[in-house]
Amino acid sequence: MKAKNIIFLFAGCLFSQVCLAQTELKSDLKAFRPAESNQPGKLFPQVNDEGKVRVSLYAPQAAKVQLDLGGKKYEMTKNEEGLWTGESAPQDEGFHYYQLNVDGASIPDPNSRYFYGAGRLGSGIEVPAYDEAFYALQKVPHGMVSENIYYSNLTQTWRRCFIYTPASYYENKNSRFPVLYLQHGSFEDETGWVNQGKANLILDNLIAQNKAKPMIIVTDNGYALKPEATEAPEKGQGISIFEDVLIKEVIPMIDKRFRTLADREHKAIAGLSMGANQTMRIVMKNPDKFAYYGGFSGTSNYPNTDVIDPDVFMEGKFKSGTELNKKLKLLWLGLGTKEPAPFPKSVGAFRAMLDKQGVRYTYYESPKTAHEWLTWRRSLQNFAPLLFR
């Protein structure tokens, strides 16, 4: 046997019937292209220029198959080979969760990658956006994303955070970096900001263009519950101690493991939706720890839309605009123009309070996006360049 290059079978189509059927549909690829969110080598799901999503599933004995996307169920149709295909109405640009329904079973699409949202790992579809270059994988220096498992003494559970380190972290092995703590929304987890949010690629691109300072980003899990006390099991259940976990456990761990700049001038905190609410409370209660705040699609008066009384709201933390302006170097808010109730009015009420109190802040609106990941990718894109200046 001669030592030579070997032709290895390449991972791909294992189930030949499906492959044959998919090949027949290839002719349509001009209009519909495989989504960026697909598993390697998968031709479906596809997206066209209008943002319509087309899915396929081989299910020869099924009576009814549907595409469940954006709150609507689209009927799919079967060909002679048993391959079902279906198409959605045009979708907003950006990332959306979806699932398939097969004879009443809600299932992940076998062809998509899976993302943690809506409280489970499920399918996602990437609809190309006009400005997608800012979160695309570009030929620029890339940082790394590290998974860090830790035991929390406060929650008495194993927890996990992810740490983005920029490319320059590995260039000069003595340099130190500022840190942005960045939180996900409800029913999502610590994987969201990288998997759906593409925070690493957004920063790689911003840093390569000299638009943002090289920084570390930490994404932790916003669900951190007080352990059930043995004497009174009902007491602990459901009480969030995320703030304590972040301040007392995560930040010291990050400052120990990474070459950080650990003072408040080099520490920022931001979050989306539930994470915006959580991190606003954290920054207001810990002004010695953070100098920068970002709230993406959420404020701490959520879900309230009433006029805010600054004497009462958050124990009067917003009473003195002058004092707040001195302390916080950045108070940044973002929202999508298509967000549903109560977000526009709730964030609106918060902004009205800031205006009345003379609190300096930056407000950004993401065009034509709802309470979804493209709003938050764009928020990060606009927020990160203002940090650590």
Place this chain on the structure above:
Amino acid sequence: MKAKNIIFLFAGCLFSQVCLAQTELKSDLKAFRPAESNQPGKLFPQVNDEGKVRVSLYAPQAAKVQLDLGGKKYEMTKNEEGLWTGESAPQDEGFHYYQLNVDGASIPDPNSRYFYGAGRLGSGIEVPAYDEAFYALQKVPHGMVSENIYYSNLTQTWRRCFIYTPASYYENKNSRFPVLYLQHGSFEDETGWVNQGKANLILDNLIAQNKAKPMIIVTDNGYALKPEATEAPEKGQGISIFEDVLIKEVIPMIDKRFRTLADREHKAIAGLSMGANQTMRIVMKNPDKFAYYGGFSGTSNYPNTDVIDPDVFMEGKFKSGTELNKKLKLLWLGLGTKEPAPFPKSVGAFRAMLDKQGVRYTYYESPKTAHEWLTWRRSLQNFAPLLFR
């Protein structure tokens, strides 16, 4: 509004019908327990002490639902609420890929986590093993696993590797570490050794017990193809250049980004199945680069089971046992006792050749496991302690 701890809705059961039905089955939890490989909070799939796997799927209109596991399809049955449940025969200890079939559709189980194998992201089930402590998440110092994206000029594609760094990498920020390059098998990818193999936890545990030296582990993607030449598109297709990518691109990148000990005495290479075959070729062709080799369930004569002629095999690289024994500090082979053909005979023929040539090697057999991840976890557990001594 008073600033106080807020009770957040916790991610979990979103689809109430399924949850109700799952609760009814809770009474059986004594015998069947939720698998370690489940998504957070999911009660199914379950495993019992015999290694039987029980799955459930809510599919009220389906006519036929099956559990497809270990090459067999098990019929599932439906209750009045439309919840299907089914049970497998006892399975071998360790990790197995599986899927569900709903009216002819092969789908991932919505309750399991997903693992890249068989050329796609699919469901996996963890059947507890008598020795599972060695790969369990224990209260010991934990290293990190970092995702590294890079552009390969050789393949002209984006590629990815993962890097495990031990806990002590972050203790002394000037210390340098030896590196093990560790490869997956066919139809798997660079995520396999962490997600299915639990290589990070195995090393965390070994290092904490002082059984293995702290080391860096790098897992790359074994599929690296020559780009199709524009003059002759058919020429490049399917020709593996993984060896070149590893030697010329990955190793220099790792030595640049991480604090490695870059000489051959501190570099090991190992792989499983296809990866064993690939890495054996790499170590034999690059004796200046590696001093340690591990082949888990595979040798470079695969799939051949004939007597090996050392004058011809791999260009005579095994002709002189004396020379090889001087060069290689470790030649390590592992195999499961239940591996199917051609592995036992193929590895057997290779060992017979080594014996005949007087090549020193270590041989390990994993009890009662086939060509599966528990064989490879145990191989790593037994191989890693012998490295860098």
